[in-house]
Amino acid sequence: MLLYGASGHAKVIISCLRAQNVAINAIFDDDLSKNELWGIPVVGTYRAQQSPSLPLIISIGYNAIRKKVASTIQHRFGKVAHPTAIIDESVVWDEGTVIFHNTVIQADAYIGKHVIVNTAASIDHDCSIGDFVHIAPKATLCGNVRVGESTLIGAGTVVAPNLTIGKNCMIAAGSVITKNIPDNAIVRGNPARVIKIST
Incomplete structure (x- = not known):
């Protein structure tokens, strides 16, 4: 490698x-x-x-x-999961993705390309994670959450079920997401609120 x-x-x-x-x-x-x-x-x-x-x-x-x-790489991309990660056999995870220690990814989740699923994060059933997303340590995504490309879900964040978080968002550490989040949003708090929409 x-x-x-x-x-x-x-x-x-x-x-x-x-x-x-x-x-x-x-x-x-x-x-x-x-x-x-x-x-x-x-x-x-x-x-x-x-x-x-x-x-x-x-x-x-x-x-x-x-x-x-x-976009500059000519090599094929690898991927890796730590042996302590629990990844259901129905999960699809794409090239370039890394899944770290003590993570849990549940049934029928999809993880895109070049995603980081960081230490002890939890992604529940039917979630869909876009390319170049970072799910930070101990973040929890409940069932059927969709996360757009290049979004950061900060450490310890909790996302309620059936929500959509847009692309290019930054969700601050410790946030509790209880409603859909638009593209390019900076979000923080419990309950989380949009602080800014980037241009």
Whole structure:
């Protein structure tokens, strides 16, 4: 496996890969001052000719940057779930996605491309998670929740059943979502309210 991004987020992905006995051959990073992470060589900026047969995971936590980087990659994308994650056999999860320690993803959920399902998050039945979403640690999505592309669901957030959260939203940590959220909204509170609509 190859990674793009030698960050703290990469460390958790490395933890998941090592728990699955997957070797990490190299890490790309645009910061040329970095030369290794946990003994894995950091080889500089992305090069399509580096180990072209290996899959790659973008190990960048920030949704917009992960999306931008994905459009430049010529390698096929890998994905990984930590062995402690409980993922129902009916769940579909797409390329580039990482599912971290002690998460639970229930029946007939769909997880898009390059999604981060972070530590101890819970995604219940029939949820649909768009590409480049980040579900932060201990966030809870009740059944049949839809989350649009590139949205951040902050740590400890609770989303009530049957709601839709738009694309490019930022849901602050600890929010309680009890109604649908439009695209490009910044949201916080209990109950959550829209603070701003970004342009």
